[in-house]
Amino acid sequence: MKPVIVVHGGAGRIFKDREEGARSGVTRAALKGYSILKEGGNALDAVEEAVTSMEDDPHFNAGYGSVLNEKGEVEMDAIIMDGKNLASGAVSAVKCIANPIKLARLVMEKTEHMLLTDHGASLFAKAMGVPEIPGEKLISERSRERWSKNLEPDSNPHEFKKDPGTVGAVAIDNEGNVACATSTGGLTNKLVGRVGDSACIGSGGYADNHVGAISTTGHGESMMKVVLARLILYHMEQGMSPVDAADTALNYMKTRVGGLGGVIVVSNSGGWAARFSTKQMSWATVKDDQLQYGIYTGEIHTSSVIESK
Numbered sequence: 001m002k003p004v005i006v007v008h009g010g011a012g013r014i015f016k017d018r019e020e021g022a023r024s025g026v027t028r029a030a031l032k033g034y035s036i037l038k039e040g041g042n043a044l045d046a047v048e049e050a051v052t053s054m055e056d057d058p059h060f061n062a063g064y065g066s067v068l069n070e071k072g073e074v075e076m077d078a079i080i081m082d083g084k085n086l087a088s089g090a091v092s093a094v095k096c097i098a099n100p101i102k103l104a105r106l107v108m109e110k111t112e113h114m115l116l117t118d119h120g121a122s123l124f125a126k127a128m129g130v131p132e133i134p135g136e137k138l139i140s141e142r143s144r145e146r147w148s149k150n151l152e153p154d155s156n157p158h159e160f161k162k163d164p165g166t167v168g169a170v171a172i173d174n175e176g177n178v179a180c181a182t183s184t185g186g187l188t189n190k191l192v193g194r195v196g197d198s199a200c201i202g203s204g205g206y207a208d209n210h211v212g213a214i215s216t217t218g219h220g221e222s223m224m225k226v227v228l229a230r231l232i233l234y235h236m237e238q239g240m241s242p243v244d245a246a247d248t249a250l251n252y253m254k255t256r257v258g259g260l261g262g263v264i265v266v267s268n269s270g271g272w273a274a275r276f277s278t279k280q281m282s283w284a285t286v287k288d289d290q291l292q293y294g295i296y297t298g299e300i301h302t303s304s305v306i307e308s309k
């Protein structure tokens, strides 16, 4: 099987000041993940690496640069899933760690459980030797500015809320194993303790070698109502292509519950899709040593991996 990776850096709106950063961030993440796959590495390592790279990048709403909750703090959700055996690990409402996706993987590999939250997740992180960092270290200047603007009486919070940048990756490796990973700071000015789709199996992501892998972004409450990731795989099981399955599920979410979002898909035969019902979504993919990326509907740039290094 030829390896494929697809990544997203969030749907919604991408304001001009974030466009270049988002474009280069998704491109870098896809190339990092792809180089693992090219060297014979597995899909799980590739999606973890791609997501870690975007968690460390302040242009995205995950890890450093996460949006702030109503109290001005970072609380993050993440999930990872292995399509080989349907093993999955997730964390929700975690603070004070740099890479929630790595903690989600430890939940998957080192516990009997699938999801650890808040205080328990932080005790687990300590037990695993994951360094605790001051919460302040996750707050970028941009997130702080956005958060305080949202509190101003004449602000238009709906505009800012549209531009966060959740991250995710899906991949298939040369053995035909698929995996997904998703990580987010959630929604701007959310209530303390709010958990979104990105920590929930079937909503924020799903991976099954029998069908393919999905990572999602968008309005979490809507995505949880329709169990978006698993819904797309269901359509693929019924014979739809990744693009048709993604569009059908996104359309259902829009008409049924009024929610918008974006998804990336890889099928177990190496097909892929990056689709969104929002105005924009930053995405990138590498397949056959060819890099493709875009932000707007219909925008696709193509270059060879050798040139882009």
Ligand SMILES: CC(C)C[C@H](NC(=O)C[C@H](N)C(=O)O)C(=O)O
Pocket (backbone or CB within 6 Å): 009, 010, 011, 012, 013, 061, 161, 162, 163, 164, 165, 166, 184, 185, 186, 187, 195, 196, 197, 198, 216, 217, 218, 219, 220, 221, 260, 261, 278
């Ligand atoms: C306005 C929306 C489309 C922006 C989108 N948000 C998320 O994906 C949030 C995540 N699914 C949750 O609900 O916790 C983004 O970050 O790009």
